[in-house]
Amino acid sequence: MQLPDVSGYNLERQKMRFPADFDGRLNLVFIAFQRWHQDVIDAWVPSVAQLSQAFPDLSYYEFPTLTRGNFLYRTMLNEGMRAGIPDRATRARTITLYLDKAAFRLALDIPNEAEIWLYLFDQSGDTVWRTSGSYTPEKLAALKRTLAAHL
Numbered sequence: 393m394q395l396p397d398v399s400g401y402n403l404e405r406q407k408m409r410f411p412a413d414f415d416g417r418l419n420l421v422f423i424a425f426q427r428w429h430q431d432v433i434d435a436w437v438p439s440v441a442q443l444s445q446a447f448p449d450l451s452y453y454e455f456p457t458l459t460r461g462n463f464l465y466r467t468m469l470n471e472g473m474r475a476g477i478p479d480r481a482t483r484a485r486t487i488t489l490y491l492d493k494a495a496f497r498l499a500l501d502i503p504n505e506a507e508i509w510l511y512l513f514d515q516s517g518d519t520v521w522r523t524s525g526s527y528t529p530e531k532l533a534a535l536k537r538t539l540a541a542h543l
Contacts, residue, residue: 411517416451
């Protein structure tokens with residue numbers, strides 16, 4: 393599976409396009425569909441931040457994924473999220489995607505929007521590893537093994 397070409401603005405108001413703007417040799421992307429998914433992502437982030445220290449060629453991003461809306465709708469949501477995240481690094485790696493969610497899910501074989509999905513992509517957007525749902529030590533161990541095998 394490959395990440396389709398997507399674009400959006402990060403919460404620092406910078407336009408970004410992926411996979412072209414991936415920073416790492418490998419890039420972990422948290423894909424969220426519901427507001428409450430942020431709590432699930434937040435449980436993963438401390439361990440992923442440690443991994444990014446151990447594996448300098450790893451970058452990670454958050455993709456809140458929403459349906460297209462008008463400019464005012466998008467601006468209000470982005471500015472609301474921006475106001476709720478004081479950390480600049482977190483705002484820089486959070487890119488809101490406004491797109492056709494069904495087509496996006498189909499391209500990545502995401503069956504529904506009930507949980508978060510984590511994808512490890514290479515620089516060209518090819519999937520190296522994926523999982524879904526809440527943090528578990530087993531999922532983290534699988535991610536570490538994958539990183540060790542590819543970096």
